Amino acid sequence: MKLSVTTALAGTLALVLGLAAPALADIRIGATISETGPASFLGDPEAKTLKMLVEEINAAGGVNGEKIELIVYDDGGDPNRARPSAPRLIEDDEVVAVIGGTTTGTSMAIIPVFEDAEVPFISLAGAIEIIDPVRPYTFKTPHTDRMACAKIFEDMKKAGIGKIGMISGSDGFGASMRKQCLEIIGEYGIEVLADETYGPTDADMTPQLTNIKGKDGIQAVLNPGFGQGPAIVTRNYAQLAVGLPLYQSHGVASDGFIELAGAQAAEGVRLPGTALLVAGLLPESDPQRAVVVAYKEAYEKATGKPVSTFGGYAHDALRILVDAIQRAGNAEPSAIRDAIEATKGFVGTTGTVTMTAEDHLGLDLSAFRMLQIENGGWKIIE
Amino acid sequence: MPELLQFLLSGITVGAVYALVALGFTIIYNASDVVNFAQGEFVMLGGMITVFAHAAGMPLPLAALIAVIATAGVGVALNKLAIEPARGAPVVSLIIITIGASIFIRGAAQLVFDKQIHRFPAFSGDQPIAIGGATILPQSLWVIAGALAVFFCLWLFFTRTLTGRAVLATANNRVAAQLVGINTNYVMTLSFSMSAAIGALAGVLVTPITLTSYDVGLALALKGFAAAMLGGMGNPKGALAGGLLLGILEAMTAGYISSQYKDAAAFIVILAVLFAMPQGLFGRKSTDRV
Numbered sequence A: 001m002k003l004s005v006t007t008a009l010a011g012t013l014a015l016v017l018g019l020a021a022p023a024l025a026d027i028r029i030g031a032t033i034s035e036t037g038p039a040s041f042l043g044d045p046e047a048k049t050l051k052m053l054v055e056e057i058n059a060a061g062g063v064n065g066e067k068i069e070l071i072v073y074d075d076g077g078d079p080n081r082a083r084p085s086a087p088r089l090i091e092d093d094e095v096v097a098v099i100g101g102t103t104t105g106t107s108m109a110i111i112p113v114f115e116d117a118e119v120p121f122i123s124l125a126g127a128i129e130i131i132d133p134v135r136p137y138t139f140k141t142p143h144t145d146r147m148a149c150a151k152i153f154e155d156m157k158k159a160g161i162g163k164i165g166m167i168s169g170s171d172g173f174g175a176s177m178r179k180q181c182l183e184i185i186g187e188y189g190i191e192v193l194a195d196e197t198y199g200p201t202d203a204d205m206t207p208q209l210t211n212i213k214g215k216d217g218i219q220a221v222l223n224p225g226f227g228q229g230p231a232i233v234t235r236n237y238a239q240l241a242v243g244l245p246l247y248q249s250h251g252v253a254s255d256g257f258i259e260l261a262g263a264q265a266a267e268g269v270r271l272p273g274t275a276l277l278v279a280g281l282l283p284e285s286d287p288q289r290a291v292v293v294a295y296k297e298a299y300e301k302a303t304g305k306p307v308s309t310f311g312g313y314a315h316d317a318l319r320i321l322v323d324a325i326q327r328a329g330n331a332e333p334s335a336i337r338d339a340i341e342a343t344k345g346f347v348g349t350t351g352t353v354t355m356t357a358e359d360h361l362g363l364d365l366s367a368f369r370m371l372q373i374e375n376g377g378w379k380i381i382e
Numbered sequence B: 001m002p003e004l005l006q007f008l009l010s011g012i013t014v015g016a017v018y019a020l021v022a023l024g025f026t027i028i029y030n031a032s033d034v035v036n037f038a039q040g041e042f043v044m045l046g047g048m049i050t051v052f053a054h055a056a057g058m059p060l061p062l063a064a065l066i067a068v069i070a071t072a073g074v075g076v077a078l079n080k081l082a083i084e085p086a087r088g089a090p091v092v093s094l095i096i097i098t099i100g101a102s103i104f105i106r107g108a109a110q111l112v113f114d115k116q117i118h119r120f121p122a123f124s125g126d127q128p129i130a131i132g133g134a135t136i137l138p139q140s141l142w143v144i145a146g147a148l149a150v151f152f153c154l155w156l157f158f159t160r161t162l163t164g165r166a167v168l169a170t171a172n173n174r175v176a177a178q179l180v181g182i183n184t185n186y187v188m189t190l191s192f193s194m195s196a197a198i199g200a201l202a203g204v205l206v207t208p209i210t211l212t213s214y215d216v217g218l219a220l221a222l223k224g225f226a227a228a229m230l231g232g233m234g235n236p237k238g239a240l241a242g243g244l245l246l247g248i249l250e251a252m253t254a255g256y257i258s259s260q261y262k263d264a265a266a267f268i269v270i271l272a273v274l275f276a277m278p279q280g281l282f283g284r285k286s287t288d289r290v
Helices: A002-020 A040-059 A079-092 A104-117 A145-160 A173-186 A206-216 A229-239 A257-262 A275-281 A291-303 A307-328 A333-341 B002-032 B039-054 B060-086 B090-112 B138-160 B164-173 B174-179 B182-210 B218-233 B236-257 B259-276
Strands: A028-035 A068-074 A097-100 A121-123 A139-142 A164-171 A191-198 A218-225 A246-249 A271-272 A369-374 A377-380 B129-131 B135-136
Touching: A028 A040, A028 A079, A028 A307, A040 A068, A040 A291, A040 A307, A068 A079, A079 A104, A097 A104, A097 A307, A104 A121, A121 A307, A145 A173, A145 A246, A145 A271, A164 A173, A164 A206, A164 A229, A173 A191, A191 B259, A206 A229, A206 B002, A206 B236, A218 A229, A229 A246, A229 A257, A246 A275, A246 B135, A275 A291, A275 A307, A275 A369, A275 A377, A291 A307, A307 A333, A307 B090, B002 B039, B002 B135, B002 B138, B002 B164, B002 B182, B002 B218, B002 B236, B039 B060, B039 B090, B039 B182, B039 B218, B060 B182, B090 B218, B135 B138, B138 B164, B138 B182, B138 B236, B164 B174, B164 B182, B174 B182, B218 B236, B218 B259, B236 B259
Parallel strands: A028 A068, A028 A097, A097 A121, A121 A139, A164 A191, A164 A218, A218 A246, A246 A271
Antiparallel strands: A271 A369, A369 A377, B129 B135
16 A cells, blocks of 8 residues: 555656656646636636647747747736746746736736846736836736827717716726726716716615716716616616716626516617627727627627627737747747737737737727627627 | 606615525525525526527427426435535525525536527517606516515415424424424425525526526625615515615616716615514514523
């Protein structure tokens, strides 16, 4: 018995060592993703996308004739678990670049490690703090909340709306977006007459909406929020028959939102979404059409689940990285870094990316499409 | 004036949700002095099982019935597998066991169901009913009616039936209850299944309003617990009054003061009440014989 346990242990050890020993011909890419835990609805499609794309690229012959090896660690959405993965990826797995940090918290926790080790890191999290100020080795693919605010305010201005009411979720997403929106709202000459909040698990927002409805002069209502809150706000909004344009955020840009809010209540709601959400509606001439349709079809075939914006972030990160390795001609971390920074006109699911030394995100407002819900579906308006 | 009425209707809607959850705490507490922190998970199971049974093509009433029965089964399993083996442990240990059970049920639900938010159609449509310039959704009336019905049944159960009195006797003194011929194991199993069923019924009724996902239980249980403490733990009248009071307090604060301080204001009032009346508004006086 004792012998067999020892043999088994030795066998396992040999197996682990065998797997961990770097295969020289491969390009090793690391990832730390929140596959489980509270951010798993973000991390789950991200991890699936990365695995699917790496298989696809390897089947097509790899990059510069070399296969990609993907090493994914699950951080459970916890910065304390993400932190130890970072040195492990660099020292044990000897990766040339890392994708990940599903959440802002996990990303910020591991950025210093990659900056010190001079390994390129592409984050999949929303906050602007990740790339502002610019750090040499840190990049990100998702657009920022501030860009969503700007897109919404542009649309309001076009519609001649100058006075709005806001009702924001008090969770991390809602609070952050509310702050970002209030910071730039002055540039658009729009005034906030009512500024209400609600808790992320609240069941009824009619008191807040009654107050907004009762304020004179409000021309539209903006609801920065995430999860079930915006769906309940939309239902209550219809219940009270507020009758003003309602703007939701990119946080709820998904088909699930229409289903939760009910097609009737959601009729006419506007929000900034990505091309991926309306892949089928894009005109043939749209530069993003080919990319988003291909990704959507491949993902839905591979997983049997509807594609999500979050998986799209991972798609863009890996494609940008592979593109950079191809252009660099070798897989040296510093060469990859320089090539990522020189990314120009890269068409991804989130938008068209052109990075510079000052801009490690590289997206402009055209990354967002202004969408309106009509008859239980989406319509692109611009 | 229509504002006040709208705030009141909102408060009653939310309050009825809290009251339904609070009522679920009552039976287990009365049988064992244990505050069952897995109560919110029963509510979640009621909603989630209905969602998935309904999505599988079952009519809503049948899906709801299955959800209530299945959740009652989970309640029995919780008692048999976790609470009964720890018999004789202090109440605090049992409460900690229920916290563990809630984490386990939440994790299992995440795997068995999914991580998305769900909803099923309201029972009587979504057309708001106008009352004096304010509006209320028909589903809110269902929740209010459900809370009243559960309250009435519990009140009958504890005051008019022998089994109900046996439950109270078991909590009061388990040994004495056994001596007069009460099967205390049966009473415990019964109370867990009834609490779970009430929780599931609450889940079925509130899901069209609150929406549901695998992790809604914790927030609901906390509010329901606060409502039960405010009204007086173990008293169905207290659960009903505490829930409605908490809901109306929140709505009035959000409406007249600031939505930012909604939760804080409600909890300050609860603290003030408990400071003056430690047993809650309708709680029984504890008399210790020395």
